[in-house]
Amino acid sequence: MMTQLANLIRMAAQLPIFMSCVALFFLMVMTFCDVILRSTINAPIEAATELTRMSMAILVFSVMPVMSFQGGHINVDLLDGLFDRLRLDRWRDVVISLACGVMLYWPASRVVVLAERARSYGDVTEYLNWPVFYVSWFIAILTFLTMGALILRGLVLIFAPQMLEPAK
Template identity: 70%
Template sequence: MLSLSNLLKTVAMLPVFVAACSLFFLMVLTFFDVILRSVFNAPIEAATELTRMSMAITVFAVMPVVSGAGKHIYVDLLDGFFYRLRLNRVRDALICLGCGAMLWWPASRVVVLAERARSYGDMTEYLNIPVFYMTWFIAIMTYATMVVLILRGLAIIFAPQFLESEK
């Protein structure tokens, strides 16, 4: 039987797989666009919008996974100070909870933009893909990141033993 930890790791692999496929598609697209542009003077016309969509998928798909694993890039200028005072868990919990709470505003704004794009019928220039699909994806992944950060902050406070295996 799967433990909760194994189940979460399995579920977390789906957005990582989506991001990896998107990144691979972006790599292949760029390769063929450069070859076609340089050799045949015939670039892929939709390359710009496909690149934008692939970059959005790559970045926003892994945001909840990176946040949940605590793998952000950070500068540890004050780590020595917090470790001496034994406040590192308090600091980490407050940062996770604060950042998670702050993500509500941009996520809700992206929802407004997605609904505006849907109501106006906005489409991409070359492929005529409705813009609101990608905008909703960004909003959903931002909300997911918000939830993950809040849960991580609560886990740091109430159940730090679940996070100890990450270090």
């Protein structure tokens, strides 16, 4: 049962990774075209700034739940030797995952407030006139998913730590 759940989560994790890859590719192509157009015929893509902001939001926030669940964040291991000697490294990861997961509620809920404010004011982007609240809601939803992923990671580390070991 637990391995089936782990396989389902791994399959579901491929969609946000694919979205992030598409956003990165779009960002590379758009930047290339913008530089070429700016340099050759002095006609930059006017909406490049807006598209870059949206692409970066998709790129960063779509992989946050996956990276958080896998424990793929950058960390500084100043105390790893101490925790390893005391055999407390798993419990350190449990506390960090659960604490960070719980703390993400506040920024996620604040982004919801900002998204609703942008929707109620009718805020749109400057060149493309796209509603701003769509990107804000995307960020809020993915932050809530990251919150859930971190809490789930903490619980898995407590009850089934072998699920997080790399597949052989």
